[in-house]
Amino acid sequence: MENEKSIMSNEESLRIIRSMIESTKQDLRDNGSWFLLWGWLVFAACILHYTLMGVGYEKPYLAWMLMPIGGVISFIKGLREGKSQKVKTHIDEFMKHVLIAFLVSLFIVLGFMPKLGLSTYPLIMMVYGFWLYISGGVINFRPLRIGGIINWVLAIAAFFVEFELQLVLLGTAVLLGYIIPGYILRNKYNKAVKLNPNSSKESYV
Amino acid sequence: MFNELNPLLHQQLRLSVMSLLMNVKEADFTYIREKTGATAGNLSVQINKLAEAEYIQVKKSFKENYPLTTCSVT
Incomplete structure (x- = not known):
């Protein structure tokens, strides 16, 4: 780019503004990895819990030990992504607060599990x-x-069923809410990256 | 209806930097350089001009022992 160019036409100014807006837009892509990670973990835990109950294992709830593993993976993944992040968008900032609100709400529910009983799931x-x-x-x-x-x-439906069926509903909920959208998102992301390989480096999630 | 645009912004690179930063919360120097296609020296000069005019805020820090310059709109 030239060092100094004092007068630009309106068209040229608009072209610059538009191209910059477009270039940042391409970075607002989500490759679906977080949805897939947690979707598969919760789905696996549901299936495992259900199966362990079926075979009469004493402590089927141990299936949920997959969650701390997910926590550790998320921590490492989050650190790595944070280090490689060159740009922080307004969406990043907004989503950070939504994530905090989500996690606090989730931990309140999980913390009061004994009191909530069948209403937990x-x-x-x-x-x-x-x-x-x-x-x-x-x-x-x-x-x-x-x-x-x-x-x-499914949350409304789960209020009316037994625990075993709640597990099936939770598995279905993460399959339809996290896993399938996660794969669609990944597909969309890969296609977009193929069209514009340079923009993939700064993907924000 | 609108005020005249500050002549400071009538320059390709400075306008590019402002348009880019208006769209994000903050961005690293390397990111801005990649997006604008400018040379590091030229970009550094223009960023300083925008910072002097208080259009942008420049934060200097370190990331893994390397200097890191982060810019955001004021």
Whole structure:
């Protein structure tokens, strides 16, 4: 670019502004990795819990020990992504606060599990729905918003069923809310990267 | 209806930097350089001019022992 060029035409100014806006837009891509990571972990834990109950194992809830493992993976992944992040968008900042609100709500539900009893899983799905719907709205991605709505519907349904069926509903909720939208998002991301290879380096999630 | 645009912004690179930063919360120097295609020296000069005019805020820090310059709109 030239060092000094004092007068620009309106068209030229607009072209510059537009090209800069477009170039940052391409970085607002989510490759779906967080949705896939947690979707598969929760899904696996549901299946394992259900299976262990089926075979009559004494402590089937040990299946949820997968969650701390996910926590450690997330911590490492988050640190690595933070280090390579060259730009912080307004969406990043907004999503950071939504994530905090989501995690606090989730931990309150998990912390009061003994008091909540059979209402625990429906409330977890309700909090998932909240997170998915907002994420889908912010990145303008319909499958996530639909996933959020499905989570809410399944949360209502889960209030009326036994624990075993609640496990099945939670597994379905993460499959439809996290895993499937996660793969669609990944597909979309890969396609976009193929079209514009340079923009992939600064993907924000 | 609108005030005249400050002549400081009537320059390709400075306008590019402002347009870029208006769209994000903050960005590293290397990111801005990649997006604008400018040379490091030229970009550094223009960023200083924008910072002097208080259009942008420049934060200098270190990341893994390397200097890191982060810019954001004031």
